[in-house]
Amino acid sequence: MSGVPLSWYLILSAVLFSLGIAGFLFRKNIITIFMSIELMLNAVNLSFIAFSYELKQVNGHIFAFFVMVVAAAEAAVGLAIILTVFKNRSTLNVDEVNSMKY
Amino acid sequence: MQHLWLIPTLPFVGFLVNGIFGRRFSKTVISAIAIGSVALSFAWALKVVLALGDTPFLERYFDWIVAGGLHIGCDFAVDRLTAVMLLVVTGVGSLIHVYSVGYMAHEGGYYRFFAYLNLFMFFMLTLVLAANYLLLFVGWEGVGLCSYLLIGFWFLKRSATNAGNKAFIVNRIGDFGFSLAMLLIVVHFGSLDFATVFPAAASKPAGVLTTIALLLLVGACGKSAQFPLYVWLPDAMEGPTPVSALIHAATMVTAGVYMVARSFPIYVRAPEAMELVAYIGLFTAAFAATIGLVQNDIKKVFAYSTVSQLGYMFLGVGTGAFSAGIYHLVTHAFFKALLFLGAGSVIHAVAGEQDMRQMGGLRKMIPVTFWTIFCAGLAISGVPPTSGFFSKDSILVASYHHAPWMFWVGVITAAMTAFYVFRAIFMTFFGEYRGHHHPHESPRSMTIPLAALALLSLAGGYFNIPTWLGKFFPAVEEPENFTLVAISVIAGLAGIGLAYVMYVARPALADSLSLRFGALYRLVYNKYFVDEIYDAAVVKPVVGGSRAVLWHGIDTGVIDGAVNGIGARSRDIGGWLKLIQSGSIRSYATWVLFGSVILMVALSLVGAAR
Numbered sequence: 001m002s003g004v005p006l007s008w009y010l011i012l013s014a015v016l017f018s019l020g021i022a023g024f025l026f027r028k029n030i031i032t033i034f035m036s037i038e039l040m041l042n043a044v045n046l047s048f049i050a051f052s053y054e055l056k057q058v059n060g061h062i063f064a065f066f067v068m069v070v071a072a073a074e075a076a077v078g079l080a081i082i083l084t085v086f087k088n089r090s091t092l093n094v095d096e097v098n099s100m101k102y
Numbered sequence: 103m104q105h106l107w108l109i110p111t112l113p114f115v116g117f118l119v120n121g122i123f124g125r126r127f128s129k130t131v132i133s134a135i136a137i138g139s140v141a142l143s144f145a146w147a148l149k150v151v152l153a154l155g156d157t158p159f160l161e162r163y164f165d166w167i168v169a170g171g172l173h174i175g176c177d178f179a180v181d182r183l184t185a186v187m188l189l190v191v192t193g194v195g196s197l198i199h200v201y202s203v204g205y206m207a208h209e210g211g212y213y214r215f216f217a218y219l220n221l222f223m224f225f226m227l228t229l230v231l232a233a234n235y236l237l238l239f240v241g242w243e244g245v246g247l248c249s250y251l252l253i254g255f256w257f258l259k260r261s262a263t264n265a266g267n268k269a270f271i272v273n274r275i276g277d278f279g280f281s282l283a284m285l286l287i288v289v290h291f292g293s294l295d296f297a298t299v300f301p302a303a304a305s306k307p308a309g310v311l312t313t314i315a316l317l318l319l320v321g322a323c324g325k326s327a328q329f330p331l332y333v334w335l336p337d338a339m340e341g342p343t344p345v346s347a348l349i350h351a352a353t354m355v356t357a358g359v360y361m362v363a364r365s366f367p368i369y370v371r372a373p374e375a376m377e378l379v380a381y382i383g384l385f386t387a388a389f390a391a392t393i394g395l396v397q398n399d400i401k402k403v404f405a406y407s408t409v410s411q412l413g414y415m416f417l418g419v420g421t422g423a424f425s426a427g428i429y430h431l432v433t434h435a436f437f438k439a440l441l442f443l444g445a446g447s448v449i450h451a452v453a454g455e456q457d458m459r460q461m462g463g464l465r466k467m468i469p470v471t472f473w474t475i476f477c478a479g480l481a482i483s484g485v486p487p488t489s490g491f492f493s494k495d496s497i498l499v500a501s502y503h504h505a506p507w508m509f510w511v512g513v514i515t516a517a518m519t520a521f522y523v524f525r526a527i528f529m530t531f532f533g534e535y536r537g538h539h540h541p542h543e544s545p546r547s548m549t550i551p552l553a554a555l556a557l558l559s560l561a562g563g564y565f566n567i568p569t570w571l572g573k574f575f576p577a578v579e580e581p582e583n584f585t586l587v588a589i590s591v592i593a594g595l596a597g598i599g600l601a602y603v604m605y606v607a608r609p610a611l612a613d614s615l616s617l618r619f620g621a622l623y624r625l626v627y628n629k630y631f632v633d634e635i636y637d638a639a640v641v642k643p644v645v646g647g648s649r650a651v652l653w654h655g656i657d658t659g660v661i662d663g664a665v666n667g668i669g670a671r672s673r674d675i676g677g678w679l680k681l682i683q684s685g686s687i688r689s690y691a692t693w694v695l696f697g698s699v700i701l702m703v704a705l706s707l708v709g710a711a712r
Contacts, residue, residue: 024691033687094687101685 009050016043030082030092034075041071104150104159106178106231109188112143113223120220124213133203136216140199140223144192151185156573158182160233160297167236174294179233182574186428186567187230187360190435194352195223197551201443202344204547205450215255215342222248226353230360235284235294238361242280242325245354246273252349253341265337272334276324276358283317286310300367308371315368315375318361319382326358328416329386332409333633339401343446346401351408351442352435359415359431363424363575370576376420380504383416384511389630391518395525396616396627399456400445403526407482408438410519414497417512423500425571430497433489433562437481440555441523444475447548448530451541458526463535467542470549472531474556479527481559483520483594489562491591496568498590499583509586513593520597528605 016039023036045064052060086092116139124132150159158181167174180188199219206215222245229241246269254266284294290310291299303311322328327335338350349355362369362379369376387410394406411434418427449456451468465472481490494516502509535541543549604612616623625631682693 021695025688025695097687098685100683102680102683 006050006054010047013043013047013050016040016046028093028095030085030094030097033094034078034082037078038071038075041067103161104153104180105146106150106159106161106180107163108146109143109150109192110224110227110231112139112146113220113227115139117217117220117224120213121217124217127213129203129207129212132213132216136220137196137199137203139220140192140196143223143227144189144196147188147192150180151189154180154182154185158184162233171292172288172294174234174236176237177233177295178231178237179296180231182571183360183363183428184230186432186571188227190432191223191226191230191353194435194439194555195226195348197554198344198348198352198439198443201347201446201548201551202342204545205344205446206342207545209342211255215252218248218251218255219345219348222252222349222354226357229357233296235287235296235299238364239277239280239284242321242357242361243277245349245357246270246277246325249273249338249345249349249354252345253338255341255345259340262340265334265340269334269338272331273324276321276331279317279320279324283314283321286314286317290314296364303367303371306371311368312372312375315365315372316378318365318368319375319379322358322362322416323382324358325361326355326412326416327386327409328358328382328412329389330632332386332390333636335409336402336405336629339399339405343401343442343449346405347439347442347446350405351438355408355412356415356431356435359412359419359427362416362419363428366419366424366575369419370422376422378420379416380420380501380508383413383418383420384501384508384515385413386410387413387417388511388515388518389413391515391522392626393629394522395518396623397522398458400448400458400461400526400530401442401456403458403522404438404441404445407441407519407523410515411438411482414494414512414515417501417508418497421497421500421504421508422576423497424575425568426493426496426500428571429567430493432565432567433481433493433559436555436562437478437488437490437559440474440478440552440559441482443548443552443555444471444478447471447544447552448475450544450548452537453539455537455539458529460537461530461535462533462537463531464541465531467535468544470543470552474549474552475527475531477556478559479520479523479598481562482523483598484516484590485594485598486591487563488560489558492563493567495587495590499586502583502586513590516590517593517597517600520594521601524598524601525605528601532606533609 020036020038020040020043023039024033027033027036045067048060048064048067050060052058052064082092085097089097091097116135119135120127120132127135158179160177160179163176163178165173166176199216202215202219206212209215225241225244225248227241229238229245232238232241250266250270253269254263256262287294287299290306291302293299324331335350335355339346341350369379390406390409390413394403394410397403397406411430415427415430415434418424418430447468448461448464448471451464451471452461455461477488481488484491484494498509498512498516501512604615628634684690
């Protein structure tokens with residue numbers, strides 16, 4: 001099977017993942033952080049699928065579906081939390097949502 | 103099969119029924135169960151003893167402990183020695199149960215009292231029936247437990263609970279010796295069965311036998327209240343009077359004598375230990391008798407008298423006259439139980455007063471009690487032909503053949519015995535009544551046992567126990583010696599006469615003598631300050647040491663210190679770990695990233711190393 005080699009997929013996955021990390025670490029808006037998490041999850045999904053395709057095994061597909069289900073659930077819960085936070089504090093700046101500390 | 107197990111089991115059933123359901127029963131039902139179980143036990147014991155020939159009964163029920171080569175069974179045996187003990191324990195026990203019905207009629211915890219009393223009978227019968235040392239020890243500890251429970255029967259009274267503790271703790275010292283003796287027996291004989299140990303004793307080295315005998319003697323001294331472990335017995339009089347009669351006069355305290363007599367094959371091969379038994383017995387007899395001379399509490403007089411008479415029994419077994427020692431054990435069970443029950447009847451009559459200075463003149467008010475105590479007094483003084491005359495003289499004659507000076511000390515003690523017992527009788531029953539109550543004679547349930555014991559005290563000498571035990575113990579040469587007998591009888595009568603002169607004919611004489619010899623009087627009256635010496639020499643250092651070293655040093659310092667130290671360090675570590683929790687999500691995320699990177703680096707290093 002000719003075409004795109006595995007390493008390209010993995011490099012793309014790593015780039016996407018790193019972008020996710022960077023977004024998570026450096027952005028202040030909670031929704032953006034949330035989107036960065038989604039980006040990281042999908043980067044991982046990409047490498048799962050790539051490996052699965054390369055190794056001709058179905059495990060990676062199954063894992064990817066799991067990740068998508070978890071991501072969906074997480075989106076539901078996460079967005080609800082974000083809504084509540086905004087309702088209570090009138091801000092989505094993550095640095096101002098810091099009352100959970102010693 | 104003689105079904106020996108029935109003898110202890112019957113009182114045990116009585117204990118279970120009364121102990122569990124007694125609270126709901128009426129006093130009549132409780133008494134019927136308690137007396138019935140002991141009386142049936144007596145009847146069965148009598149049947150067994152009547153069937154007993156020259157060969158002992160031995161019944162093996164089940165293996166109790168099997169460890170390597172050591173087999174310890176739950177075995178009961180009845181030989182002639184056990185037969186004597188069985189009849190004394192169940193017989194005197196039955197009478198005292200009957201007496202208790204009257205004595206305890208107005209007391210709280212009626213069912214509890216009889217449950218404990220039945221439990222005591224169970225353990226005492228286990229003790230005498232046991233065919234090995236360990237089962238004997240079970241009974242030995244069990245009677246100690248019951249003694250503790252019954253001394254502290256009135257547990258709201260501080261002095262009673264203290265006396266119970268004292269009895270229990272002092273007995274632990276003795277039990278320590280007994281346990282070591284058992285371990286030595288296991289090491290050297292490989293068995294605890296009497297039937298295995300005693301025939302093998304002949305072939306063992308004398309040093310081993312002497313050590314075992316001495317350790318057994320420590321146990322016997324604790325249980326039978328011999329010097330220096332006698333101190334618990336006078337205090338044990340805090341318990342109800344039937345308890346003093348049954349446990350602390352007639353049966354339990356004689357367990358030590360029984361045990362030494364039972365172990366005679368060991369003792370006869372350990373002459374030094376035998377000698378020590380005799381010395382301890384003689385010293386205790388004389389020592390306790392002097393204390394008894396000046397006590398004013400009627401039960402204390404009889405308590406010291408018990409210590410003294412137990413000393414006689416030790417003198418008997420220590421001089422090799424085992425059957426004489428057991429003979430005195432039996433007659434003493436009769437007359438000392440009678441003295442205590444009589445004292446109980448007196449105390450009952452004068453509404454709880456125990457001080458003889460508050461009594462007097464009771465002879466006409468409670469005649470049955472007076473006459474029965476008088477019989478017991480004659481018996482303990484060794485006046486012929488009462489039971490005490492026969493048993494005490496056989497001990498004294500044996501001690502004369504062992505060492506004449508022992509005989510003379512014994513005779514002086516006999517004179518003192520007669521003196522203090524009749525001093526008590528004269529102070530209680532003669533002269534003018536000095537108390538404030540209206541004395542009344544005790545109910546029939548009390549006077550009938552008194553009368554039965556009086557009969558036994560007078561006629562007990564005709565149970566020819568030395569002949570019955572003759573085949574059992576090694577024979578001792580005891581030629582009839584009329585002079586010795588006459589001397590001891592005269593000593594007894596002289597004691598009685600002196601008591602009569604000092605407390606009836608010329609009552610002022612006693613007071614003037616106590617004033618004249620003030621220092622000596624106070625020394626003896628305060629029991630030679632032995633309790634105080636023990637307190638200073640043993641109790642205070644143990645309590646102080648426990649407080650300073652064990653409590654403040656080890657418990658507070660080491661154990662609490664370790665636990666609290668671990669707690670405090672955890673708190674410190676937590677104190678600076680908590681700073682990580684900043685509340686900033688991005689700082690957490692950085693930590694996660696940091697951790698993941700470290701993990702990846704580590705894993706790749708491990709992978710590279712492979």
